[in-house]
Amino acid sequence: MLPRLRPAGGEALRSVERVGQILSLFGTGRSELGVSEAARALGISKSSAYGLLTSLAKIGLLTRTENARYRLGERILTLAETYRATHRLSPETQALLWEVAARLRCVVSLAVLEGGSVVFVERAAHHPQASVRVPLGVRLPVHASAAGKVLLAFRPERELRTTLPGQGELRPLTENTITTFDQLLRELRRVREAGFAYNLGEAFPYDYCLAVPVWGEGRRVIGAVSISMSRRRFWQHRDAALAAAREVSIKVSGALPGARG
Numbered sequence: 527m528l529p530r531l532r533p534a535g536g537e538a539l540r541s542v543e544r545v546g547q548i549l550s551l552f553g554t555g556r557s558e559l560g561v562s563e564a565a566r567a568l569g570i571s572k573s574s575a576y577g578l579l580t581s582l583a584k585i586g587l588l589t590r591t592e593n594a595r596y597r598l599g600e601r602i603l604t605l606a607e608t609y610r611a612t613h614r615l616s617p618e619t620q621a622l623l624w625e626v627a628a629r630l631r632c633v634v635s636l637a638v639l640e641g642g643s644v645v646f647v648e649r650a651a652h653h654p655q656a657s658v659r660v661p662l663g664v665r666l667p668v669h670a671s672a673a674g675k676v677l678l679a680f681r682p683e684r685e686l687r688t689t690l691p692g693q694g695e696l697r698p699l700t701e702n703t704i705t706t707f708d709q710l711l712r713e714l715r716r717v718r719e720a721g722f723a724y725n726l727g728e729a730f731p732y733d734y735c736l737a738v739p740v741w742g743e744g745r746r747v748i749g750a751v752s753i754s755m756s757r758r759r760f761w762q763h764r765d766a767a768l769a770a771a772r773e774v775s776i777k778v779s780g781a782l783p784g785a786r787g
Contacts, residue, residue: 623650632755637673672737673750675723734760
């Protein structure tokens with residue numbers, strides 16, 4: 527049974543926001559987090575960061591290591607599995623993901639937008655070690671991923687300004703990451719015209735990726751299918767990857783919230 531939390535009024539909302547911010551810090555390939563790192567990232571005191579981390583550890587969302595750092599806990603996996611169970615792809619569609627992953631020796635992922643982050647909810651990889659950079663259920667900044675760009679590109683600009691966590695400087699993950707809102711807007715216009723997005727080493731230096739939208743009712747983008755591989759193989763197999771991503775997108779269009787029918 528989960529412990530009961532009783533913050534009142536605006537403090538309750540701030541606590542929920544900070545919980546989301548703490549969990550989002552694990553969405554960029556970070557496997558562990560210390561109290562000082564969390565305090566700096568959230569702009570709060572070390573004592574407040576310590577309280578948040580220990581509270582999340584008590585309810586299983588984080589786990590404390592022997593060196594007093596924190597990792598994602600088993601409850602995260604439980605929540606991710608619950609999401610997948612309630613948005614399960616058909617066996618035929620799952621088979622297609624694995625067939626594409628094996629044929630192109632790549633990672634095929636299905637992602638959705640939550641707040642200002644991308645969350646990967648389904649994945650097939652040609653090799654078990656190929657899919658560990660961003661675990662299922664963990665967030666990745668939208669501006670640093672092909673899936674994120676696709677999920678944003680077909681939204682009105684005024685909506686983007688409320689969706690993104692910041693409109694000036696965007697946090698770089700590599701030297702290739704888009705770092706300003708204006709740069710991102712230009713990139714999103716290109717994505718709308720092309721119908722797909724690239725991630726050229728923008729989240730991880732040697733990972734290249736492309737993504738296409740998953741369309742729902744009313745021509746709304748409700749998800750993204752991404753295919754990622756090494757930089758060398760990406761340029762060799764880009765056209766085949768784009769065709770495969772579009773094929774998968776059509777198959778999964780009925781499996782996400784807001785899908786047709």
